[in-house]
Amino acid sequence: MSDYLVKMQGIDKSFPGVRALDEARFDLRTGEVHALVGENGAGKSTLMKILSGIYRMDAGQIILKDNEVEIPSPRAAQDLGISMIHQEINLMNHLTLAQNVYIGREPRGVVRFMLDENKLNAQTKELFASMRLNLDPRTKAADLTVAKQQMVEIAKALSFNSQVLIMDEPTAALTEAEIDELFRIIRELRNKGVGIVYISHRLEELKQISDRITVMRDGRTIDTVDAQTCSIDQIISMMVGRTIFEAAPEIPEKPSQDIALEVRNLNRGDVIRDVSFQLKKGEILGFAGLMGAGRTEVARAVFGADPVDSGEFFVNGELVQIKSPKDAVAHGIGYLSEDRKRYGLALGMDVEENIALAGFSKFLGRLGTVNQTAIRDTATHYVDTLQIKTPSVEQRVRNLSGGNQQKVVIGKWLTADTEILIFDEPTRGIDVGAKSEIYHLLNDLAQQGKSIIMISSELPEILRMSHRIVVMCEGRITGELSSADATQEEIMRYATQRRVLVSANGEPTNDQGIEQNGVG
Amino acid sequence: MATQTGETAATSKRSFLRADAAQKLLAFSALIIIFIFFSLASPFFRTPDNVSSILVATAVNGVLALGVTFVIITAGIDLSVGTVMTLSAVMTGVAVTNRGLPIPVGIIVGLLTGTTAGLISGLMIARMKIPPFIATLGMMMIARGLSLVISDVKPIYFNDTPVFREIMMGSVVGALIPGLSVPNAVFILFGAALVAAFILGKTVLGRYAVAIGSNEEATRLSGVNVANWLTAVYALGGAFSGLAGVMIASRLNSAQPALGIGYELEAIAAVVIGGTSLSGGEGTILGTVIGALIISTLTNGLRILSVPQEWQMVITGVIVVLAVYIDIIRRRGK
Ligand SMILES: Nc1ncnc2c1ncn2[C@@H]1O[C@H](COP(=O)(O)OP(=O)(O)OP(=O)(O)O)[C@@H](O)[C@H]1O
Ligand SMILES: [Mg+2]
Secondary structure, three states: OOOEEEEEEEEEEEEOOEEEEEEEEEEEEOOOEEEEEEOOOOOHHHHHHHHOOOOOOOEEEEEEOOEEOOOOOHHHHHHOOEEEEOOOOOOOOOOEHHHHHOOOOOOEOOOOOEEOHHHHHHHHHHHHHHOOOOOOOOOEHHHOOHHHHHHHHHHHHHOOOOOEEEEEOOOOOOOHHHHHHHHHHHHHHHHOOOEEEEEOOOHHHHHHHOOEEEEEEOOEEEEEEEOOOOOHHHHHHHHHOOOOOOOOOOOOOOOOOOEEEEEEEEEEOOOEEEEEEEEEOOOEEEEEEOOOOOHHHHHHHHOOOOOOOEEEEEEOOEEEOOOOHHHHHHOOEEEEOOOHHHHHOOOOOEHHHHHHHOOHHHHEOOOOOEOHHHHHHHHHHHHHHOOOOOOOOOOEHHHOOHHHHHHHHHHHHHHOOOOEEEEEOOOOOOOHHHHHHHHHHHHHHHHOOOEEEEEOOOHHHHHHHOOEEEEEEOOEEEEEEEHHHOOHHHHHHHHOOOHHHHOOOOOOOOOOOOOOOOOO | OOOOHHHHHHHHHHHHHHHHHHHHHHHHHHHHHHHHHHHHHOHHHHOHHHHHHHHHHHHHHHHHHHHHHHHHHOOOOOOOHHHHHHHHHHHHHHHHHHOOOOHHHHHHHHHHHHHHHHHHHHHHHHOOOOOHHHHHHHHHHHHHHHHHHHHOOOOEEOOOOOHHHHHHHOOHHHHHOOOOOOOHHHHHHHHHHHHHHHHHHHEHHHHHHHHHHHOHHHHHHOOOOHHHHHHHHHHHHHHHHHHHHHHHHHHHOEEOOOOOOOHHHHHHHHHHHOOOOOOOOOOOHHHHHHHHHHHHHHHHHHHHOOOOHHHHHHHHHHHHHHHHHHHHHHHHOO
């Protein structure tokens, strides 16, 4: 028996209009972490979905421990010891965590079709404990933060005791502490002989965690290299097929002094506490903080997506009412949500319809007829400038790769002529090439006089892109820095400034915050 | 990750109250209020005879609604339950009256007819990927047509088998405990509800119904054979329609082939009033029973107060919309 656990060879896969995989190959050894990288739409997820029985390949061979196998369904993959954590969170919100983890494999009671709920919960509790995951198995999945949901997905995949574990961007939504914990689990599994496929756009992680790296481009496997000896630059140039050199940190030109948006005394329950800030014309204002600090909540409040308890909004110095996203759009505010699947896109509609959606009135003729040609032109324009990888503007957004979906959302708000754009984690799940495109885009927009709020959990990105940085913690603004003299350490200090420390007159106001870290 | 224990525990407790208990409490209080209102308005309303007739009237619609609950929990819909009920009644009539088969066989024929119709709807939805609304709309018309064809557009009476009527209107309890002559119909309803609650809460079928309604794609990716389970849910719904068919035939002592249209909407209304979400993933059997009780109490009370039938419809409509709206507000508050 060879030491290869899995060997995939000559894998072809086409979707209508797209050649997603073109003789791709991949192999996995026992007890290794094998990273799979490539630009958005390179075919990483597709290749792994074939291995986990979600897609059927058009041609090719999968060899599992010296035997050629067919994997016609997710169930078949599970039976062969292959499980996958998907790029998008796939939990059933109405079920409890335990019910989610063991769905399809519930412990049965005396009679075959009866469920044994107690055993189910006990089993899950044990599983969570082995991951040092402190969650109640009876919590409903809907009540968790995205990060915790991701951890539950990981727990679910682990519960199969698989020999092959595929992780498609598992860290995209995790906090630092959780990433550390995940890496600990991954190493433990590797030592037990599990083969792990690790897809990620965070190239810095690869050195830390992986043994080998396979690079894909345009559906083809470019090369497999040793993680320790290969430099990140080499990987990047293989990914994009050319050497791109990272532009040095570029702070855009100084904004004007006109205030585009001012928020005063915004409050919403526990999640937003007395938040006030100003956004100048042509400015990029970074919002830093740990996950769950309330940044997204502030963005959603400004966009009218959630009702607030109190607070005032001024657009160009005028007091305005923002009670719904419609009001926000009318005042020239656009919001690119962090969870594009849920809030940002009409997945069943095609690329051009999505791009036209927020600025739809632009495409209406005098009689209320839709000007289809104008829509097509605009959509084609953004597909080109944003380099959205799609066979045509008529492709359904659901069928685009994760990163390309994100670009469609950006195109949508650019079409709507918004003056104030809120980008919530705009580069999450986006490859290096597209990332620098998005950075350039943000700079261009700022230079054109648009005002931008950028929420990001990646500190280097925040430091590099913003004029000023606002730091949030536990729903309040704990610091404001000009990017010229901000450092990562300083931001982290504000980001962890719990309530005890900021209480005005020195009296501790509550005592529960201090040891919490990275809590959603 | 070493934190948040307390918070999670608290959240889950709150969510339990929020999702399950609160809705039932709300629906239940509504039922009580309606009951008190009519009791004050008319002394006749709360007589044992009238309460018993409310319960009997609830039975058929309630059993239909039980089946629909499962379907709606999967984020589907079944428009065919009313006419499938009728078809099952007709088939039972054919078996018992025309063919002279024993009553238990007739009951089984009715149940099988309903189950088969549900199974076919389920196959159309899960295998042929026809949207539930269309598939069951088709089944609704098919079942109605078949009822008329098979019965030759004439009612089939159970006059040769007087026992048949006793299934619903007799009182086993009354025979055992004189003075407490609660009709069997009531026990059939509550028995069926217990079975339904058991299936929903304790069996694989119920669990997968919720999972499919909550996130069908995720359920599929978890290795569950969604198509098969979805088919099973519609077949189960059909079985309840079959039972309702036997019940209504017994109650009317005849299979009325022209009956059936409209029952599906009343059943759906009961389910929705009971707090089951049309977008799938949540719903309770107790809620549905309370919903069915609310509708029949309302209908009965309004009739006693001599409100014209047209206005009864208007009021029921308003209640349905109101119930759903209250539910939406409640959810938004979270
Ligand atoms: N179901 C589908 N129907 C049509 N096209 C698809 C489908 N799934 C993927 N594609 C296309 O196949 C190509 C590869 O997509 P895939 O999701 O594998 O990319 P990826 O490497 O995972 O990218 P990302 O990093 O953005 O997640 C893309 O062009 C995508 O648009
Ligand atoms: Mg992908």
